[in-house]
Amino acid sequence: MSGPRPLVPGGSGLAQLRATPALLADAGDDTVVCGAVPFDVAEPGALRVGTAEFRNVGAIPVARARTAPLLAGSRPVPEPARYRAAVAEALRRIETGALAKVVLARSLELTALSPWSVPQLAGELSARNPMATTVAVPVDDPVDPAARWLVGASPELLLRRRGPSVSLRPLAGSIPRSADPAEDARRGEQLLGSDKDRREHAVVVEAILEALRPFCRQINAPEPELHATPALWHLATPVTGLLIDREVTSTHLVAALHPTPAVGGTPRSEALSVIREIEGLDRGCYAGAVGWQDGDGDGEWVVAVRCGEVSGRRLRIFAGAGIVAGSDPAAELAETGVKMRTMLDALSSR
Ligand SMILES: C=C(O[C@@H]1C=C(C(=O)O)C=C[C@H]1O)C(=O)O
Incomplete structure (x- = not known):
């Protein structure tokens, strides 16, 4: 992304989502809104006014030749035992x-000996995760060299709106991949047949359908299927629908959907207060929504997972796991470790 872009007015992520349709209605054809809203939409948002090239949220110059800086230290927050x-x-x-x-x-x-390079990280992430959406968005002042950027390779489509059509691809329920093809396929089958993971996934689909119903007709949500990332298998449901009212834009829908129980929980308000109380983490834009909307109300938003927050020499990598009855603390800790590999693998140039 070139140069600082003005923030969408409103302050909070939710206020920015709400302000976006009117802002775009008054702007030129080439104008889009692009950026991130935090996990907690009451916190300051990072949606900016840009031009059409922002439709690609990963549209920053890629400098693959540069090597990653050397690591000076790493610290898990919270400690594994606390998690x-x-x-x-x-x-x-x-x-x-x-x-x-x-x-x-x-x-x-992770603290490095010299500053992390956002283009280098984004380049590695996109080369290693061709099926994911690479995101690299400034989450505060982009003029400041120590400014924070959200960088990641999201496998999860929160919402796409194209004219009257909406599509979503929630992910929930995970198992690590194996380098052995037979074992890898067996694990996929194990995930598809896992009662615990099916329940974890169903909760997400139910919440999404409930949020979509006021806005959509002909909603279609087939049985879950497997979704592969380089590190994990997930359960995925390709949801589609048709808008009842064309005035409903992608940001209206994001405001209704986010945070889904793929990153929050259910019931939403109970889950959010449990997270605030016991997680011991400032999520910032991790588990938020990243994307863009244009003047037609079309847009595309992904869930900000498999990502990190870069600020100078500091990089915070995040990962979460869905807890339902039957979850095992040690297995959830291990699962978050595997999810962090998406970012960790991208720290070294190949
Ligand atoms: C919360 C994360 O991922 C989400 C949680 C998943 C799960 O609990 O199985 C799977 C995919 C994502 O929706 C993350 O990667 O940090």
Whole structure:
């Protein structure tokens, strides 16, 4: 992305989503809104006014030749033992019936000897994850060299609106891939047949259908299928629908959908307060929504997972896992470790 772009007015992520359709209606044909809204939409948003090239959220110059800086240190936040304890606490809350699912995340803070390069990271991420959407968006002042950027390779389509058609591809339910093709295929089948993962996934699809119903007709949500990333298999449901009212734009739908239980939980308000209480992490734009909308109300948004926040020599990598009855704290810790590999693998040039 070239040069700083003005922020969409409003302050919070939610206010920016709400301000976007009117802003674009008054702007030129070439204008789009692009950027990130945080996981907690009451926090400041990072949606900016840009031009059409912003339709590609990863549209920054790619400098693959540059090597990544050397690592000076790393620190897990929270510590693994604290993460397992938080999962155990979430399971107790689930047992009481207070909630059905909550996603708990953790982070790895990596400090390098010299500043991280956003284009280098984005280039590696996009080369290694060709099926994902590479994102690289400034989440605060882009003029400041120590400014924070959200960088990642999201496998999860939150929402695409093209004219009257909307499509979504929620992911939830995961198992690590194997280098051995037979074992890899077996694990995919195991995931498809896993009762725990099916429940974890169904909660997400149900919440999405409920959020879409007021806006859409002919909603179609087939049985879950497998979705592959280089590191993991996921359960995915390709959801489609037709808008009842063409005035409803992509940002209206994002405001209604986000955060889905793929990154939050269900019921939403209980899950969000459990996350605030026991996660011990400032998510920022991790697990937020990243994308763009144009003057026709069309747009494309991905869920900000498999990502990190870059600021000078500091990089915070995030990963979360859905907790439902039957989840195992050690397995969830391991799953978040595998999810972090998307970012970790991109730190070294091939
Ligand atoms: C929360 C993350 O991923 C989400 C959670 C998943 C799960 O719990 O199985 C799967 C895909 C994503 O929707 C993450 O990668 O940090």
